Amino acid sequence: MQVNFIGHGFHKENQINVGEQLAASFDSKIYDSFYGFVAFAAASGILKLLKSIEEAKKHYSKLTFFIGVDNKGTSKEALELLVQKEIEVYIYHRQEDFITYHPKLFLFEGKKHTRIIIGSSNLTHSGFINNIEASIQLDFQPQTDKQGNKVLTEVKTYFHDLIHLQSDHIFRLDNELILKYDNEGLLYSQFAKDRQKETQPTDGESDEPTDDVFIPEDIIFENGELPNEKNYTNKPAALTETDFENFEIFLPQFIEYKRLINPTGVINDNTQYVENRPLVNWYDRIKELIRNEILPLEFELRLREAGFPVGDGKYSRSAYIWEQNFQKLKQYMIVHKQTRAYVPQHKDNKHPDYALGQWFARQKLRRKKLITPYFLDGEFEKLQSVKFVWETMNAGGKSDDDIWLENYFQLEPVWNERVDKLKLPLQTTPVGKWLADQIANYKNETKKNASGEVLKLLPERASIIEELCGKQIWNWEQYKRETIFEQQIQAYLEFRKIYPDEIPKNGDKRFKKVLDWKSLTRYRYKGDTSPENKWRMDILNSDRVKFPW
Structure with missing residues (x-):
């Protein structure tokens, strides 16, 4: 959890x-x-x-x-x-x-x-x-x-x-x-x-009304009409009713400008692309409200959602580049069949993923607030949504986190594309050997490192493997035995539905394997009280099966 x-x-x-x-x-x-x-x-x-x-x-x-x-x-x-x-x-x-x-x-x-x-x-x-x-x-x-x-x-x-x-x-x-x-x-x-x-x-805790709060989203009341468009003749330092009215008029125009002309949302005073001068005036007015720290919080939330450069142009372009890299990260996950976002860093700056690996590493530093800018609204949540690998796991098994994760990501497609779901990847393959090593480290109680510490698979790593393979991975042979046995039980019960006396009609050879299993089970396990077979005997003697010894 x-x-x-x-x-x-x-x-x-x-x-x-x-x-x-x-x-x-x-x-x-x-x-x-x-x-x-x-x-x-x-x-x-x-x-x-x-x-x-x-x-x-x-x-x-x-x-x-x-x-x-x-x-x-x-x-x-x-x-x-x-x-x-x-x-x-x-x-x-x-x-x-x-x-x-x-x-x-x-x-x-x-x-x-x-x-x-x-x-x-x-x-x-x-x-x-x-x-x-x-x-x-x-x-x-x-x-x-x-x-x-x-x-x-x-x-x-x-x-x-x-x-x-x-x-x-x-x-x-x-x-x-x-x-x-x-x-x-x-x-x-x-x-x-x-x-x-x-x-x-105040959220129902008091009947006394508080100050007026402007609604922070588009909603139509009364006749649904917006006020007539008004241009600014002068720009007072204080927030005015005109600011509220024009916000509803020009924000949709800004969104259209950002979509069609400039993805960063920046509008320069000398821009050659904006013929709508009232939009430029409104943009400048919003910037003035920001500089004077009187922009209503409700405005700021909607502006950020629309991609308005609430900071300066450099700040906005940084957000735009971040989004481009995030989309590259999602594409990288698809190509490499990842369920968790991870891009290794490459020493060779000519490697096709060199820049993406550098960007990936910078996100970790931003989270720790070691570099700026800190996360903008929605960025951290987007990284969480793709299960961004934040933490370095530097103990237990292999010490290099990058190597461990690279091996894990090689396991993912092999595991998901298995034809026989009861077979583990062969230990003669690199992926199969690596998975076997993780299982051995998980179960290890005696093998120690130079400091005398028992080498155990880290809980963080075990959790990642369990999410892919299930907790049964740590005791796979027993899981396989129980799964096969349950399949045999189901086949036996299906046979008994058709032939309650368990005697098939002449010529019906569909249940030959079931009858062979029944005979072999009676021979092997009748009277068995061993601890290792208790689970098997409990199923055979249950009210569901009632095996005829």
Whole structure:
């Protein structure tokens, strides 16, 4: 199980928040089911995730939120947006004093991977951006992780009545339910009349409204019309209403400029490619807001998402080059059939992968904050999504991490392309010998190094091999015996279904191998009480088989 802490608000260097992790999880292809249990929701929080949720809906078998409306902590607009986008939502509400529905737990499940995020963040702008929040993220494979499976079972047991829609306190969200709760005073309205500013209570903890917070995403209210385009006649140092209005007008124009003309997004004052002078003026105005440190955080988030050069041109070009290298990394993984991203460094600067190997190494240094720039929004998450190999493993077996990983990556295609799934790669091949060495190191209890330490395969390395081969790799012969024996049992039970008396009709030779196995089993194991065959005898004497001795 991998456990990560997610905190934001105390320190500026915190690069991850729950909103970003939820979006990245919805974007990931390793999950196909989601349940979210959360106390409060605001349109600004939903909009942060909307694009990712709508993409996830295309392949998720289940995507359901259970949201509360206590303490007037959920907005009418948030619920209307969820209904409009046809996202499955149930409201949990009990008409009792002093009981608040207050969880913040998000559960992602896939065929092999499970992620649980639990903490303090609601589906709100404050929960994702402004507040001081703390959460824990658990990632594990339930088939092989007993502790992870235990936690998953406990979560599902706790929320059983909600997941299975058996609670008397949950109600399917629709427009009628929104109107009912609004009339009962359970919801708050995020927007004052005739303007798009959010009057946001503090995540339902207080009925007192806070300062106006501008919605950080595109959303249409009232008649859906944007204000008329206005050019800047002069540029005051203070933020103005015109800045808010023009932001909605020119941001789409900037995105189009970046797509068609300059991928870095930089617009120089003397550019020959921009005939739209109002766009240049707006670009300069945004830069001035940045220099004066009065750019609203909501603007900055949307600008970064659009690829606006929030820093200088050099900074933006660095981000653009980073993305190009990341795409090269993904292509490298395809060519080399990797499931974990790893590019070795090459001494020969004429090697075709020399530059990519240097870039790969620099990402490790950036993570440790030994070089700048530090990761921009989304970069670290992208590297995580391809299982970037961060750590150096310099003990146990081979001491050179690069050599060990190169051998592992040679094993991956050989293992996945085996015809006989019960056979290990031959030890006469380099890959087969290397795998045999890893198994020997894993089991070793006596062989020591010069310092007298027992040479054991590092847990990090064992975990990587287990993810590819399964935990049965460490005792493969026993696994093979049990698998073959189970196949024989299945064939015997199929025979017994057709012939309950276990006497085939004349001429039916389909079960000759089964009858030979039955005879040989009776001869070899009748009365066997040896410890090494206990597993076999338990199956033969079980109620499922009831072998006729």
